[in-house]
Amino acid sequence: MTNAVLRVRAALSRAVGAGVREDMSREDGWRIRLQNALALLGIVMSCVGHFGTGRPLDPELLVHLTVTVGGLAAVFALHVRGRPRDAALAFHGTLMTSILMGSWTIGLDYGNFFLLILGAALPFLLFPTREQTAALGTALAASICLAVLVYGWDLDGDLARRVALYGPYQYLHQAMLVAVILLVGYGSRSFNALAEDDLELERAKSERLLRSVFPEEIGRRLQAGEQEIAERHGDASVLFCRVIGLDRPAEGQTSEAYLARLHSVIAAIDRRCAEFGAEKIKTTGTSFVAAAGLPVYRPDHAEVLVALALALRDEFAATPGIAVRIGVNSGPVVAGVIGQVRPIYDLWGDTVNTAQRMEMHGLAGEVHVSPLTFAKINHRFECSGRESVEIKGKGAMKTYFVRGARKAGRSP
Numbered sequence: 001m002t003n004a005v006l007r008v009r010a011a012l013s014r015a016v017g018a019g020v021r022e023d024m025s026r027e028d029g030w031r032i033r034l035q036n037a038l039a040l041l042g043i044v045m046s047c048v049g050h051f052g053t054g055r056p057l058d059p060e061l062l063v064h065l066t067v068t069v070g071g072l073a074a075v076f077a078l079h080v081r082g083r084p085r086d087a088a089l090a091f092h093g094t095l096m097t098s099i100l101m102g103s104w105t106i107g108l109d110y111g112n113f114f115l116l117i118l119g120a121a122l123p124f125l126l127f128p129t130r131e132q133t134a135a136l137g138t139a140l141a142a143s144i145c146l147a148v149l150v151y152g153w154d155l156d157g158d159l160a161r162r163v164a165l166y167g168p169y170q171y172l173h174q175a176m177l178v179a180v181i182l183l184v185g186y187g188s189r190s191f192n193a194l195a196e197d198d199l200e201l202e203r204a205k206s207e208r209l210l211r212s213v214f215p216e217e218i219g220r221r222l223q224a225g226e227q228e229i230a231e232r233h234g235d236a237s238v239l240f241c242r243v244i245g246l247d248r249p250a251e252g253q254t255s256e257a258y259l260a261r262l263h264s265v266i267a268a269i270d271r272r273c274a275e276f277g278a279e280k281i282k283t284t285g286t287s288f289v290a291a292a293g294l295p296v297y298r299p300d301h302a303e304v305l306v307a308l309a310l311a312l313r314d315e316f317a318a319t320p321g322i323a324v325r326i327g328v329n330s331g332p333v334v335a336g337v338i339g340q341v342r343p344i345y346d347l348w349g350d351t352v353n354t355a356q357r358m359e360m361h362g363l364a365g366e367v368h369v370s371p372l373t374f375a376k377i378n379h380r381f382e383c384s385g386r387e388s389v390e391i392k393g394k395g396a397m398k399t400y401f402v403r404g405a406r407k408a409g410r411s412p
Helices: 003-016 026-053 057-082 084-107 112-126 132-152 157-166 168-213 215-221 254-278 299-318 350-360 371-377
Strands: 230-244 279-284 285-291 323-338 344-348 367-369 381-385 388-391 395-397 400-405
Touching: 026 057, 026 084, 026 112, 026 132, 057 084, 084 112, 084 132, 112 132, 168 215, 230 299, 230 350, 254 279, 254 285, 254 299, 254 381, 279 344, 285 299, 299 323, 299 367, 299 371, 299 381, 299 400, 323 371, 350 367, 367 371, 371 381, 371 400
Parallel strands: 323 367
Antiparallel strands: 230 285, 230 323, 279 285, 323 344, 367 400, 381 400, 388 395
8 A cells, every 4th residue: 555545544534533532422423423524525526516517617606616615624623623513513504505506506407406305314313412403403404495496496497397207296205205304313313312311320320329339539440441449558547436336236126227227327427427528448237447548648637537536426425325436547558449249449458457456445435546646636636645555466555545626725
């Protein structure tokens, strides 16, 4: 293949793909490519047709050619500017104008007015799916132009001859064909629009499900097609919370009543996590895990979790029969998505294990933090130290209970 042929192919490819963006759906890209290809074909056919008549380009033919080529060239410019609806209007407007002008300058014997049947069908194919009214209006305009040319515009003074040539029923057949095109085209677009609405609804449900199961950033990446997500976060905080008093149904309590109370507690925890901007990682029985500083880093991650812990402590302190035991730790964390059938976003590492130990060695109604978390929150929260606590895998460790937010003017 010669370089000239390759250059021509590349130029045609660029022309047909004008206005197609990577973020478009395949359907929208296909519509734009098809319309550009038809516009390019129309420019070529118009030029060949005008020069092929053998007539010199008198003013009428020159105007006709200029209008046709200029209108079809505008299709490319409008697509490049991201205006597919206007491009479709320009294409069909140019098509109808060119046919009407051709019928005036060349006459009706060439039969080019039959192309208006194509003008009645193409709008349903080329207009964006949501542009139902514009597609139907354009198709009706093409049908009216066809009826005017066939029945009411005796350009060459020989309407009777054409009637004898085509037969009176030919016009009825044309009208029926246009009616079928309008009915089928509009109906198919209506079904497509309904299907698109259903697809959009299912997509919204899927997005809501992803947001409820995964952190927003992780859900967005999974939806974009990313399959393996595993990251190390050098500085984050992890919270473990155990709800005490809901380990089992109370004596005489029905399973429905027990689950309803458990649901109300977990719903309150979810609400608080959203309020403070923490990421709820998972719930296991009557325990749950939350984190801050991941998957998107924020420098106040420890303060966020301690503020959340205090809010939970105070909220459940007023609930009879329920208390919470909370532990918080800070440090590096590995986070990622595991599983295929029921994937989950989870955390691993020594920081996570120590946060769990803080909860296990804590007290009901208390927020128990590690030395690393204490160093990050001491300027904002009042804390009291404990006697050294023997932490599994860590040995003796001096830990702290958080009492509350520091009052203004009081320094550590």
